[in-house]
Amino acid sequence: MLKAFVDRVRRTVRVRDTLYRYGGEEFLLLLPETPAETACEVAEKIRLAVESMLVEFREKKINHITVSQGIASYPQHGDSVPVLIHAADTALYQAKDQGRNRSRIAPV
Numbered sequence: 001m002l003k004a005f006v007d008r009v010r011r012t013v014r015v016r017d018t019l020y021r022y023g024g025e026e027f028l029l030l031l032p033e034t035p036a037e038t039a040c041e042v043a044e045k046i047r048l049a050v051e052s053m054l055v056e057f058r059e060k061k062i063n064h065i066t067v068s069q070g071i072a073s074y075p076q077h078g079d080s081v082p083v084l085i086h087a088a089d090t091a092l093y094q095a096k097d098q099g100r101n102r103s104r105i106a107p108v
Contacts, residue, residue, distance in 0.1 A: 001062070004055045012049045013042060028085070036073035036105045043069045043103035051101070066101035068092055077106045 002025070009019055013029065020028045029046075031039050047067050055062045070092030072078065077087040087106035095104040 001055055001057065001065070004053060005050060005065075005067075008049050008053055009046055012046050017042075022085075028088075034073070036071055036076055039071045039073060040103055040105055043071055047101065047103060068095040068100050069103040070095060070106060071103060072106040076108060 002021075006019060006027075009027075009029065013019070013031070016032060018030045020030070022028045029042075031042060034042070047069065050065050050067045053063070053065050055065065070088040070090065072084045072087035072091065074084060078084045091104040091106040095102045098104070
């Protein structure tokens, strides 16, 4: 599932955007020189692309895969990596609390 997710995200974003695995099922996507509002549009493209995936695993077909996303932008939400990650994580949990399968921009 994670490999299919990574492949789908990489086909959805620009070549210069970088995807990192951050934890078990958590990823960081760096979008250089991209304001939060544009990053939210990219996140929506990713969400729709992932939602349309059909993954075969152990002879079963898995569809309607969802993704929740938190978005933070430099310098709007912080000026260091730890602060930006915390802001994005806060927005991620807001997305999950509001019903999952959505993107949220971090509060300022």
